[in-house]
Amino acid sequence: xxxxxxxxxxxxxxxxxxxxxxxxxxxxxxxxxxxxxxxxxxxxxxxxxxxxxxxxxxxxxxxxxxxxxxxxxxxxxxxxxxxxxxxxxxxxxxxxxxxxxxxxxxxxxxxxxxxxxxxxxxxxxxxxxxxxxxxxxxxxxxxxxxxxxxxxxxxxxxxxxxxxxxxxxxxxxxxxxxxxxxxxxxxxxxxxxxxxxxxxxxxxxxxxxxxxxxxxxxxxxxxxxxxxxxxxxxxxxxxxxxxxxxxxxxxxxxxxxxxxxxxxxxxxxxxxxxxxxxxxxxxxxxxxxxxxxxxxxxxxxxxxxxxxxxxxxxxxxxxxxxxxxxxxxxxxxxxxxxxxxxxxxxxxxxxxxxxxxxxxxxxxxxxxxxxxxxxxxxxxxxxxxxxxxxxxxxxxxxxxxxxxxxxxxxxxxxxxxxxxx
Amino acid sequence: xxxxxxxxxxxxxxxxxxxxxxxxxxxxxxxxxxxxxxxxxxxxxxxxxxxxxxxxxxxxxxxxxxxxxxxxxxxxxxxxxxxxxxxxxxxxxxxxxxxxxxxxxxxxxxxxxxxxxxxxxxxxxxxxxxxxxxxxxxxxxxxxxxxxxxxxxxxxxxxxxxxxxxxxxxxxxxxxxxxxxxxxxxxxxxxxxxxxxxxxxxxxxxxxxxxxxxxxxxxxxxxxxxxxxxxxxxxxxxxxxxxxxxxxxxxxxxxxxxxxxxxxxxxxxxxxxxxxxxxxxxxxxxxxxxxxxxxxxxxxxxxxxxxxxxxxxxxxxxxxxxxxxxxxxxxxxx
Numbered sequence: 001x002x003x004x005x006x007x008x009x010x011x012x013x014x015x016x017x018x019x020x021x022x023x024x025x026x027x028x029x030x031x032x033x034x035x036x037x038x039x040x041x042x043x044x045x046x047x048x049x050x051x052x053x054x055x056x057x058x059x060x061x062x063x064x065x066x067x068x069x070x071x072x073x074x075x076x077x078x079x080x081x082x083x084x085x086x087x088x089x090x091x092x093x094x095x096x097x098x099x100x101x102x103x104x105x106x107x108x109x110x111x112x113x114x115x116x117x118x119x120x121x122x123x124x125x126x127x128x129x130x131x132x133x134x135x136x137x138x139x140x141x142x143x144x145x146x147x148x149x150x151x152x153x154x155x156x157x158x159x160x161x162x163x164x165x166x167x168x169x170x171x172x173x174x175x176x177x178x179x180x181x182x183x184x185x186x187x188x189x190x191x192x193x194x195x196x197x198x199x200x201x202x203x204x205x206x207x208x209x210x211x212x213x214x215x216x217x218x219x220x221x222x223x224x225x226x227x228x229x230x231x232x233x234x235x236x237x238x239x240x241x242x243x244x245x246x247x248x249x250x251x252x253x254x255x256x257x258x259x260x261x262x263x264x265x266x267x268x269x270x271x272x273x274x275x276x277x278x279x280x281x282x283x284x285x286x287x288x289x290x291x292x293x294x295x296x297x298x299x300x301x302x303x304x305x306x307x308x309x310x311x312x313x314x315x316x317x318x319x320x321x322x323x324x325x326x327x328x329x330x331x332x333x334x335x336x337x338x339x340x341x342x343x344x345x346x347x348x349x350x351x352x353x354x355x356x357x358x359x360x361x362x363x364x365x366x367x368x369x370x371x372x373x374x375x376x377x378x379x380x381x382x383x384x385x386x387x388x389x390x391x392x393x394x395x396x397x398x399x400x401x402x403x404x405x406x407x408x409x410x411x412x413x414x415x416x417x418x419x420x421x
Numbered sequence: 422x423x424x425x426x427x428x429x430x431x432x433x434x435x436x437x438x439x440x441x442x443x444x445x446x447x448x449x450x451x452x453x454x455x456x457x458x459x460x461x462x463x464x465x466x467x468x469x470x471x472x473x474x475x476x477x478x479x480x481x482x483x484x485x486x487x488x489x490x491x492x493x494x495x496x497x498x499x500x501x502x503x504x505x506x507x508x509x510x511x512x513x514x515x516x517x518x519x520x521x522x523x524x525x526x527x528x529x530x531x532x533x534x535x536x537x538x539x540x541x542x543x544x545x546x547x548x549x550x551x552x553x554x555x556x557x558x559x560x561x562x563x564x565x566x567x568x569x570x571x572x573x574x575x576x577x578x579x580x581x582x583x584x585x586x587x588x589x590x591x592x593x594x595x596x597x598x599x600x601x602x603x604x605x606x607x608x609x610x611x612x613x614x615x616x617x618x619x620x621x622x623x624x625x626x627x628x629x630x631x632x633x634x635x636x637x638x639x640x641x642x643x644x645x646x647x648x649x650x651x652x653x654x655x656x657x658x659x660x661x662x663x664x665x666x667x668x669x670x671x672x673x674x675x676x677x678x679x680x681x682x683x684x685x686x687x688x689x690x691x692x693x694x695x696x697x698x699x700x701x702x703x704x705x706x707x708x709x710x711x712x713x714x715x716x717x718x719x720x721x722x723x724x725x726x727x728x729x730x731x732x733x734x735x736x737x738x739x740x741x742x743x744x745x746x747x748x749x750x751x752x753x754x755x
Contacts, residue, residue, distance in 0.1 A: 138487070170524045179523045186490060187523045191514045197480050198515070201487020208443060208469045208493065215487070227507065231480030238475055400521045401559050403528070403583035406628070406672035409559075 020259030026327060030337040037339060040067035040286075041074025048300040052278040055308075059269035059279040062313060065288035070349040076292035082356040084129060088287050089351065090365055091125040091149045092344045097369040098144070098154060101377055102161055106175075106322045110385040111161050113175045117142040119285065119317030119335065120250055122343035125149045126290035127216070127246075131298055136215045138186045138199035141176050142248065143218055150183045154376035164384030170396060171389055193219055193226030196245065200235045203243035203301075214301045216244040216294075222253025224268055225261045233309070237275040242301035244294065245277075245309045248284065250316035255329040272309035284314030285340040287347045315340070394420050422618040423610040424595045427569035428458045428534075431576035434622050435496070436466050442580060443488065444471045446481060446498030446534075455500060456536060456595060482508035485531050486515050495531045496580055502537035502589060503549045516585045517560030529585045532576070537565075538646050538693050539730055539739055540593035540603065548730040550645075550694035555587045556670050556703065562586045562627055563670040567594065567648040568615030571668060574625030582627055591645035599646055600653030601741035630674035632681070636663035639687040639753060642678060642704050644670065647691040647723075647740065654745035660753065670700055678704075679711050686717040689752050693740060696724040721752040 024030045038061045046054045065077050072079070099116040106114040117124070124145025131137075137146050147157060159166030161175040169179060179187035186202075189195060199217025206213050219229060224247055236243050247268040251258045261268075272279035278300060282293045290312065297308035317335040319326045326332075351357030398405060398413040405413070422430065436442045444462055446454070450473040453460030462471040474481045478499055485495035499505045505512070512533065519529045539548035555563050562584050566572035572590070579586035593599050597609040610616035634652060639662040643651040648666045655662035663681050667673065682688045688708050690701040701722040708720050723740045731738055 136491075168524055168526070169522065172524070173522050177522075179526065181526050187519060187527055189514060191510055194483065194486075194511060194515050197483035197511075198487040198490065200480075201484030201489075202491045203487070204484055205443075205488040205491030205493045208488075209491075227479050228483060228511075231475075231477040231483060234475050234477055235480050235484050400525045402520070402562070402672075407675060408672070 020257070020264050022257035022259065022330065024331050024334065026329065026331055028331050030331045030334040032337055032339045035339065038062040038064060040064040041077075043074070043076065045075035045296065048296055049303065049305045052272070052276050052306065055278040055280065056273050059273060059281055060267055062281050062283050063289050063293050064283040064286050065292055066286045066346055066350055070346070070353040072288055072350065076289055078130070078288060078292040078295055080288070080291065082351070082354065085347065085351055085356065088122070088125050088129050088291070089344070089347050089357075090369070091128070091145060092121040092287070092347065093365055094369045094372065095121045095125065095145045095148050096344065097366070097373045098148065098157070101373050102158070103322065105161070105377070109387065110381070111163070111175050112386055113322055114161065115141050115176050115321045116318050117144060119338070119342065120248065120314050121145055122287040122290050122347065123248055123284045123312045123314065126287040127294045130291045130294035131216065132213070134184060135213050135298070136184045136186065136199070136202050138195035138202065138215065138217045139188060140192070140195065140218045140220055140223070140248070141188055142220070142250075144176065144178070147178060147180070147183060147185055150185075152180060152183045152185070154373060155379045158376055158380035159383060162380055162383070162385045163389045164380065164386075166380065166383045170400070192223035193228035195219075196228050197232035197235060199245070200232045200241050200243050203241045204235070204239055207239070207242055212302065214242045214244065214298060216246060218246045218248060220253060221247060221249040221251065221258045221263065221268055222256060222261045224271065233271065233275045233277060236307040237277050240304070240306045242304065243307045244297045244301060245307060247309065247311045248314065249311050250314045252316045252320065252326070252330070254320045254324060267311060269309060269311035278306065278308040280308065281311045281313060283340055284312030285343040285346060287343055288350070313340070422569045422616055423597065424566070424569045424572045424590070425456060425458055427573040427618045428576055428590065429460055430618065431573040432459060432462055432496070433465070435577055435580040436462065436470065438622065439494065441493040442470070442496055443493055444496045444498070445474045447474055447476055447500045449473060449498050454498060456592065458534070458590075459498065478504050478506075478508035479511055482511035482516065482533065485533075486511060486519070486529065489529045489531050490527055494580065497531065497533055499533060499535040501543075501547050502535040502551050503546045505535055505551060509554075512555070512561070512587070513558050517558045520584070521560060528583060530583050532579045532586045532588055534576070534588045534590060536592035536595075537589045538591050538593050539725075539735060540599060540646065542732065542735055544732040545729040548735075550692070550725070552587070552589050552670060553694055553698065553700040556700050560585070561671065563589070564627060564668065565589045565591065565645040565670065566668065567591065567645055567666050568613070569610055569618050570615040571625050573618050574623050575627065575668060577622060578624040578627050581624065586627070589645065593646045594649060598649040601650035601739070601745065602653070603736050603739070603741070625668065627669045628672040628674055629669070630665050630667045630677040632663060632677065633666045634662065634664040636661045636685065638662060638685055639689065639749070640665060640678075640681040640685045641689045641691060642667060643691040644668065645693065647693055650741065650745060651691050654742055654749060657742065658746060658749050660749060673707075675707065675711070678708065682708050682712040683715045686715050687752050688712070688716070689721045689723065689748055691723040691740060691745065693725050695727045696722070697727050699724060718752050718755060721748040723748045
């Protein structure tokens with residue numbers, strides 16, 4: 001009870017705490033008709049050197065290129081050639097195939113954990129296509145498409161997932177927490193949000209040294225509530241940093257919907273307004289819109305016109321991870337009701353409409369991705385799966401804590417080796 | 422030179438030698454830092470190599486992580502060690518673990534400088550000694566100088582070290598050694614041999630303690646401000662004590678400690694930080710594990726109390742001459 005004397009506040013209304021709830025829970029029929037979705041081509045495209053304020057109306061609308069007729073329309077159409085479109089489609093199909101195989105691997109007990117990005121494939125793959133190969137990404141755990149698009153060997157991704165002897169991270173990281181400098185993919189952290197201001201720091205470094213490369217930081221809608229989100233925005237604005245800050249709003253942080261991160265009050269893109277940062281809200285299931293927006297923000301950053309925040313509006317079609325069962329907190333068919341569709345189907349339909357793709361070629365692409373993923377899996381599993389690991393070379397566990405092994409760690413290494421004998 | 426000047430000089434040495442060294446933090450740019458350690462750096466090295474940061478310790482450390490990943494060397498200041506906590510996640514989860522989790526591909530050669538400790542009437546948010554929290558984290562090196570000579574040499578060594586270093590500066594002795602007697606005038610560094618700081622580049626190696634006073638009857642382990650308090654105390658008690666300044670807590674110079682305690686047979690550990698789970702406990706344990714059969718008395722520890730630092734009771738909190746005397750008498754009994 002309050003320590004205030006109720007007699008003193010007799011007529012005051014009783015205060016109430018608002019705890020946001022998603023519109024639908026298991027058993028409900030999902031209905032997204034309340035979501036306002038701007039028509040494709042409707043959002044204006046400011047010049048990349050425009051003042052940030054000119055972009056701020058875009059924080060509440062939605063940049064879309066692909067219309068219901070699967071045609072590209074409007075000022076954000078990047079007018080890509082068919083080869084580029086097919087490459088993005090191919091990367092998306094590879095990512096989905098890879099995800100399915102690795103999900104199954106986890107279910108078969110070959111590894112401990114996996115996270116799919118089903119429904120969000122366009123975001124990383126179209127971004128990779130729009131950025132330069134040597135730009136740096138500070139990703140979260142659902143941007144495996146960046147690695148796939150940049151040609152990182154699938155077998156290396158799997159070796160990491162299996163923590164086997166081919167794992168470049170030496171069995172020290174949770175599956176899917178990839179890291180590869182040469183592919184511009186910064187080490188993933190399980191502490192959410194940490195990478196966001198790190199991306200800003202990398203881009204500050206590039207600016208200090210007069211480099212021409214830029215960085216892109218990634219965060220989920222839930223993690224925008226972390227302090228790191230706000231320090232990233234502050235530093236990016238203060239120093240006019242050449243960085244792209246992406247919020248992947250897939251609307252679910254494990255079982256908590258985006259309202260718990262503040263989405264009931266404002267869009268995530270709107271958070272840029274208070275910082276004076278350029279802001280775009282983008283249909284994340286529209287590969288062309290993703291490409292157009294990233295290309296715009298990259299050009300802006302590269303020409304010292306400052307940072308941009310992009311909210312990719314999408315939907316997490318599957319569970320948070322292999323440890324999650326979404327049927328416990330949302331309707332089972334909610335993903336199917338999501339009005340912005342499936343990114344692969346949409347780009348595929350667009351290529352069909354252009355006459356640059358057909359069912360046979362798509363079937364061939366799917367088969368090719370399946371073959372490549374299976375071959376990589378075979379190769380990786382030949383090296384080893386997780387349950388077989390952790391027995392050999394135990395001494396290596398003590399390497400890389402410091403550049404050189406100090407005495408106390410050396411003593412513990414000896415003890416661990418003795419214990420394992 | 423006093424310690425501030427020595428640290429300032431160290432900055433100039435490393436920044437002149439390596440144009441990738443970048444200094445930033447709250448108020449460190451134009452003004453030169455609230456303790457003036459970074460004075461003149463912006464003028465000499467320009468605004469993009471020494472600049473003011475927003476009041477966001479998490480942001481300062483995180484952007485330093487990004488810069489280190491880019492390939493430049495951040496030498497950052499956290500204005501008071503008490504403010505380091507918003508940056509703690511970045512230090513512990515990112516800075517400390519990056520080399521390990523990337524199999525050595527991404528390293529974090531950075532230095533995080535921060536003034537620590539009490540004795541300046543700073544209340545509970547300007548007086549803390551949080552070094553123990555960092556000694557517990559694999560991947561970090563923890564350094565605490567106690568003289569101007571060491572401060573310069575250790576800071577240069579820290580910047581040149583391939584691993585991340587948390588560099589705690591004992592602000593109570595920035596201007597002169599402090600013997601724990603707060604009611605006596607402070608002796609300036611100019612009267613102390615360690616204020617004779619060579620020009621240019623030299624290093625004091627990390628992981629090497631120094632015996633600041635040789636003795637046969639007792640070993641006193643201390644670091645930072647407490648080195649001077651311990652020295653004064655053993656002299657006042659007329660003890661033939663060996664006083665060791667640890668200088669680096671991680672990695673620790675265990676050889677020097679072992680040799681000394683095995684020689685003297687008695688040991689006292691002194692630190693300013695609160696008692697429970699502090700680094701002093703680690704030192705006591707190490708001495709017990711390695712020197713038990715040489716010990717003639719239980720190992721004693723002198724520490725701050727397990728309370729937040731109380732403003733008005735600063736001198737009742739600080740582990741000064743009286744607490745030292747009681748502990749020394751106890752360890753020397755029998």
